[in-house]
Amino acid sequence: MNHDDLRHWSKRAADWAHDYHAGLRDRPVRAALTPGAIAAQLAAAAPEAAEPMDTIFADFERIVPPGMTHWQHPRFFAYFPANAAPASMLAEQLVNAIAAQGMLWQTSPAATEIEQVMVQWLRAALGLPEGFSGTIHDSATTATLSAVLTMREKALGWAGLQQGLSGLPRLRLYASAETHSSVDKAARLSGIGQDNLVKIPTGTDFAMKPGALAGAIQADCDAGFLPVGVVLCAGGTSIGAFDRIADCIAVAHSAGLPLHVDAAWAGSAMICPEFRPLWAGVENADSIVFNPHKWLGAQFDCAVQFLRDPGQQIRTLGLRPTYLETTGHEEITNFNEWTVPLGRRFRALKLWFLMRAYGLNGLRARIRNHVAWARELAQVLATLPGVQITTQPSLSLFSFALGSDAETEALLTRVNDDGRVYLTQTRHQGRLVIRVQVGQFDCTRDDVMMVAQVVKEMT
Ligand SMILES: *Cc1c(COP(=O)(O)O)cnc(C)c1O
Numbered sequence: 001m002n003h004d005d006l007r008h009w010s011k012r013a014a015d016w017a018h019d020y021h022a023g024l025r026d027r028p029v030r031a032a033l034t035p036g037a038i039a040a041q042l043a044a045a046a047p048e049a050a051e052p053m054d055t056i057f058a059d060f061e062r063i064v065p066p067g068m069t070h071w072q073h074p075r076f077f078a079y080f081p082a083n084a085a086p087a088s089m090l091a092e093q094l095v096n097a098i099a100a101q102g103m104l105w106q107t108s109p110a111a112t113e114i115e116q117v118m119v120q121w122l123r124a125a126l127g128l129p130e131g132f133s134g135t136i137h138d139s140a141t142t143a144t145l146s147a148v149l150t151m152r153e154k155a156l157g158w159a160g161l162q163q164g165l166s167g168l169p170r171l172r173l174y175a176s177a178e179t180h181s182s183v184d185k186a187a188r189l190s191g192i193g194q195d196n197l198v199k200i201p202t203g204t205d206f207a208m209k210p211g212a213l214a215g216a217i218q219a220d221c222d223a224g225f226l227p228v229g230v231v232l233c234a235g236g237t238s239i240g241a242f243d244r245i246a247d248c249i250a251v252a253h254s255a256g257l258p259l260h261v262d263a264a265w266a267g268s269a270m271i272c273p274e275f276r277p278l279w280a281g282v283e284n285a286d287s288i289v290f291n292p293h294k295w296l297g298a299q300f301d302c303a304v305q306f307l308r309d310p311g312q313q314i315r316t317l318g319l320r321p322t323y324l325e326t327t328g329h330e331e332i333t334n335f336n337e338w339t340v341p342l343g344r345r346f347r348a349l350k351l352w353f354l355m356r357a358y359g360l361n362g363l364r365a366r367i368r369n370h371v372a373w374a375r376e377l378a379q380v381l382a383t384l385p386g387v388q389i390t391t392q393p394s395l396s397l398f399s400f401a402l403g404s405d406a407e408t409e410a411l412l413t414r415v416n417d418d419g420r421v422y423l424t425q426t427r428h429q430g431r432l433v434i435r436v437q438v439g440q441f442d443c444t445r446d447d448v449m450m451v452a453q454v455v456k457e458m459t
Helices: 003-022 053-063 086-098 109-125 140-155 181-189 210-222 245-254 266-271 273-279 310-317 348-382 405-418 445-458
Strands: 133-137 171-176 197-200 226-233 259-262 287-290 303-307 388-394 397-401 424-428 431-437
Touching: 003 053, 086 348, 109 133, 109 303, 109 348, 133 140, 133 310, 140 171, 140 181, 140 226, 140 259, 140 287, 140 303, 140 310, 171 181, 171 210, 181 197, 197 210, 210 226, 210 245, 226 245, 245 259, 266 273, 266 287, 266 348, 348 388, 348 397, 348 431, 348 445, 388 431, 405 424, 405 431, 405 445
Parallel strands: 171 197, 171 226, 226 259, 259 287
Antiparallel strands: 133 303, 287 303, 388 397, 397 431, 424 431
């Protein structure tokens, strides 16, 4: 296959993509397969001789779509969304065509500069003050790890990077149990250790108790431990919990600790001013992550981290060996120094296309609909016999359950085997509950109300 053939097949792929999206409502949302069913259809080894593209494409059409869970299905209500607005898909197509690697300004000046401007567009769109800069990571997990590594090194006076951690004081990191497992992963990978991630108790509102945070930091200091920082939850993955950001930041900062806010999912909603009270005080955070690839519509992957003082993270993550020097351009930004990997994709183009093609107003209208429809759906589900709403909608996420865990699990299995909608579970206050999040880019009110219809039929 050469570039002339690629032109032909790209057009075929574009037509295929259009038909795939147009037919999504007729497919089951979740792949209905037994493990191993796809692998069994593939050849045992790579071919020695080239195969015709017709054969390869036909195999793709036959094997792959039935083997997928369809994340762009308008009735995908599981996990959180991984939206791909058509305009962002087009940008990804162009990025694929250029196929550049943006580790340095010099290796892709447009990628670096569009990334800088898109971070500022998003900062303003979310209502954050000037003074934050930022970068794009692959995932919120990587952004949170970067923030925690920076906290660690700041606490150690940048000694850990050089000497390793042995012989240094025992480090402590603070978060509530509602934060995502990526915070646990960051504690583990940063050498802080799971046992030193202190899970601060939450109140009846599922928010970290600021007084308990202050007490834990003080107790650790008295015990000779070294607190490094606090991670707050702005829209937890399980049931959408929000910490009281302003109060917790005040506690952290009065103890001299930096603070990172994980708004991976809920950050997108902050383009709507009416939701910003949920994270009031966030303007005083040191680091904030949110994933435009979840709710906003930027095709996976795209996680934006805002930083008050990027110099600290660059000092932690940046290295500049001779082969990465860009002589004569010492003042420019080389984004590899802000992130864990060296190589980086051109992720900013899809943000540029996304925000321009829909406008912030178009993106806001979708999010407002999702929140309104989630509330309406929760009210309808609450009227069904045996159904209990276990957590009220936090933005567009709520949970419900039947009388016992066994009944709830059996319902979830029936609903997902049916295939018209896709829901997933979590454990909340010891109880198995079914999560519903509304956020798919193309979903309609009818798609959302289908959840009530299916649950009614299956209970
Ligand atoms: C999804 C999610 C994450 C992890 O996001 P990745 O980008 O997949 O690493 C972290 N925190 C919260 C609150 C999330 O919803």
